[in-house]
Amino acid sequence: MTKETRARLRSDARDNRERILAVARAAFAIGGLDVPIREIARRAEVGAATVYRHFGTKEALLAAVLADQMVSCAEIVRRGLAVDDPWRGLRLVVEQLMAVHALDRGFARAVTDRMSEPSEFAPQRDRTLASLLTLVRQAKDAGSLREDFVLEDINLALLANEGIRADTPEMRLAASRRFAALMLQSFRAHPVPMPLPPAVRLPPAQG
Structure with missing residues (x-):
């Protein structure tokens, strides 16, 4: 096998891996974590054996897939900490995290399932939570955030946000924005009435 042939095979393998990751990311986001490997392989136009060769x-x-999303969430919290006004920083974090969860059902469920158990994401998760806790303390010290607020309140909001059901991702995102605004109003130490994003017509809740 020539050097050029080996280089081409390595390049093809990298391309296959990236395509599988991109397809899996989209499939889990829309269909949740139950999308089977054979369906991901079909959409990526490779065999199931190729998927297993790359990921086992x-x-x-x-x-x-989750590693990429965890990095994105850590970056959201980092941007929130960089804002001069801690309340505006916390608002940015809540709005953007809820948007991520609204558009990615697989990520929302996986993070919820893994938050309280040891995993390969624990170091990244712990760093992100520590940064978020710093932002929460800053917002309380500034008198913007109610004193009885705890980090679990953000998790509670994300869990409720996950329950949004809409006909399209755009409608789900719009509904999530309104819900985030309502949650942020409840988090403020001294709520100031603000116009809410437009309401979205959603299917009736199932009993």
Whole structure:
């Protein structure tokens, strides 16, 4: 095998891996974590054996997808901390995290399931939570955030946000924005009435 042939094979393998990751990310976001490997392989136009050659198990594929999303969430919190006004920083974090969860059902469910258990994401998760806790303390010290607020209140909002059901991702995102605005009003130490984003017509809740 020539050097050029080996280089081409490595390039093809990298391309296949990136395509599988991109397809899996989109599939889990829309269909949740139950999308089977064979369906991901079909959409990526490779065989199931190729998916397993790169990732070994579905759990390994999910871990690779989640790693990218965890980095994105850490970046959201970092941007929030960089804002001069801690309340505006916290508002940015809540709004953007809820938007991410609204558009990615797989990520929302996986993070919720793994938050309280040891995982390969623990170091990244712990750093992000520590940064978020710093932002919360700053907002309380500034008198903007109610004193009895705890980090679990953000998790509670994200869990409720996950329950939004809409006909399209755009409608789900619009509904999430309104819900985020309502949650932020409840988090403020001294709520100031602000116009809410437009309401979205959603299916009736199932009993």
